[in-house]
Amino acid sequence: MAIYNFSAGPAVLPDVVIKQAQQELANWQDSGMSVMEMSHRGPEFMSIHEQAKQNLRELLNIPNNYHILFLQGGASQQFSMVPMNLAAMSNEVDYLHTGEWSKKAIAEAKKIAQVNIVANAEDKHFTYVPDFSTWTLNPHAAYLHITPNETIGGVEFYDLPQTGQVPIVADMSSTILSRPFDVSRFGLIYAGAQKNMGIAGLTTVIIREDLVGKAKAGTPAMMDYKVHADNDSMYNTPPAFSIYMAGLVFKWLQANGGLEAMAKLNLQKAKLVYDTIDASQDFYQSPVAISNRSWMNIPFTLHNNELDKPFLKGAEGRGLLQLKGHRSVGGMRASIYNAMPIEGVVALTQYMKEFQQQNG
Numbered sequence: 324m325a326i327y328n329f330s331a332g333p334a335v336l337p338d339v340v341i342k343q344a345q346q347e348l349a350n351w352q353d354s355g356m357s358v359m360e361m362s363h364r365g366p367e368f369m370s371i372h373e374q375a376k377q378n379l380r381e382l383l384n385i386p387n388n389y390h391i392l393f394l395q396g397g398a399s400q401q402f403s404m405v406p407m408n409l410a411a412m413s414n415e416v417d418y419l420h421t422g423e424w425s426k427k428a429i430a431e432a433k434k435i436a437q438v439n440i441v442a443n444a445e446d447k448h449f450t451y452v453p454d455f456s457t458w459t460l461n462p463h464a465a466y467l468h469i470t471p472n473e474t475i476g477g478v479e480f481y482d483l484p485q486t487g488q489v490p491i492v493a494d495m496s497s498t499i500l501s502r503p504f505d506v507s508r509f510g511l512i513y514a515g516a517q518k519n520m521g522i523a524g525l526t527t528v529i530i531r532e533d534l535v536g537k538a539k540a541g542t543p544a545m546m547d548y549k550v551h552a553d554n555d556s557m558y559n560t561p562p563a564f565s566i567y568m569a570g571l572v573f574k575w576l577q578a579n580g581g582l583e584a585m586a587k588l589n590l591q592k593a594k595l596v597y598d599t600i601d602a603s604q605d606f607y608q609s610p611v612a613i614s615n616r617s618w619m620n621i622p623f624t625l626h627n628n629e630l631d632k633p634f635l636k637g638a639e640g641r642g643l644l645q646l647k648g649h650r651s652v653g654g655m656r657a658s659i660y661n662a663m664p665i666e667g668v669v670a671l672t673q674y675m676k677e678f679q680q681q682n683g
C-alpha cells in the first residue's frame with residue numbers, strides 16, 4: 324500500500340531525495356566518508372555547501388545583493404534574531420498578526436522593540452488576512468514583519484503592501500519554494516527547512532546586504548547576521564547534513580521544472596482538496612476566507628466532530644497519515660507541500676468522498 328504523509332512538519336520529502344541520501348549515506352561520491360563525518364571546512368563539504376547556495380539562488384532568482392545564510396535554531400530563533408538585528412536603527416517595528424506563528428514572533432519582538440500591530444485577524448479567529456487598506460503602517464518602523472503562510476491556520480497571502488523605505492521581513496517557513504516570488508520586494512526572508520526545503524536543523528535566511536551589520540550593541544555573536552554573513556555561515560559548525568539534504572531537494576526541484584512547475588502542480592493539488600470540501604454541502608468545511616486559502620496547509624472540519632476519529636482511523640487504514648488538525652484549530656489538516664505527489668492528494672480526496680457517502 325502506498326503511504327502518503329500529510330504532516331505539517333517535519334514533512335514528506337521527495338522519494339528520490341531519500342533514496343539518493345540512502346545510496347550515498349556511507350560513502351559520499353567516492354570520498355570514502357559519509358556527509359555526517361566530513362569536516363565542514365574540507366573541500367567535499369565546501370562543495371556541497373556552495374552548490375546548495377548556488378542552486379537556491381537560481382531557484383528563487385535571488386539578486387546578488389542578498390546573502391544566503393544557513394543557520395540553526397529554527398524559524399523560532401529568527402523571531403528573536405530579526406528584532407535584535409534590525410530594530411537597533413529605530414526602536415519601532417511593525418507586525419501583522421495573522422495567526423499562531425505571528426503571535427510567537429510578536430511575543431519575542433516585544434522583548435526587544437516597540438511593536439505596532441498593523442492589523443489583527445484575531446477577531447475572526449485568524450481565518451483571514453485583513454485588507455491592506457486597514458493596515459496602520461508606521462513609516463518610521465525599522466521593518467514590517469509578515470507571515471505569508473500561517474501553517475496552523477492555513478491562511479496565505481501573496482500580494483504585498485507598499486511600505487516605502489520600510490523593509491519587509493517574512494517568515495516563509497511553510498511556503499518558500501512553493502511558487503515563484505520576487506525576492507527583491509523583501510528585506511529579509513527566513514524559513515525553517517523541515518517543511519518545504521528539507522529536514523529539521525537548518526534555517527535559511529535570505530537577507531539584503533544593507534540590513535547586515537546593524538545589530539544592537541551587545542548582540543551575541545551567534546545571533547548576529549553579520550557574524551554569519553562574514554563567515555559564509557561557517558562561523559561555527561553548520562548543520563552539515565541538513566544543508567546536504569536541502570541541496571538534494573534544490574536539485575530535485577530544478578530537475579522537475581523549478582518553481583513555475585511547482586506552482587502549477589501545487590495549485591492543481593490544492594484545488595482538488597478545496598473542490599472536494601466545497602462540493603460536500605458542508606459535510607466538510609474550510610474555516611478560511613476563500614481568497615486566503617493556503618496552497619500548502621489545508622485545515623478542514625467535519626460537520627459532526629464525532630466523526631473525526633473514525634475519519635482519521637479510516638484514513639490511516641488507507642495509508643493517509645498525519646491528517647489530525649493542530650490542537651488549537653481541531654478537525655483535520657492536510658499539508659500538501661512540494662514533495663506530496665498528486666497521487667497522494669487524489670487518494671485523499673477519493674477517501675473524503677467515500678467517507679462522506681458512508682457517513683453523510
Ligand SMILES: *Cc1c(COP(=O)(O)O)cnc(C)c1O
Pocket residue numbers: 332396397398399400424470472473474494495496497515516518
Ligand atoms: C514551523 C513554523 C515555525 C517554527 O519553526 P521551527 O523551525 O520549529 O522553529 C515558524 N513559523 C512558521 C510559519 C512555521 O510554519
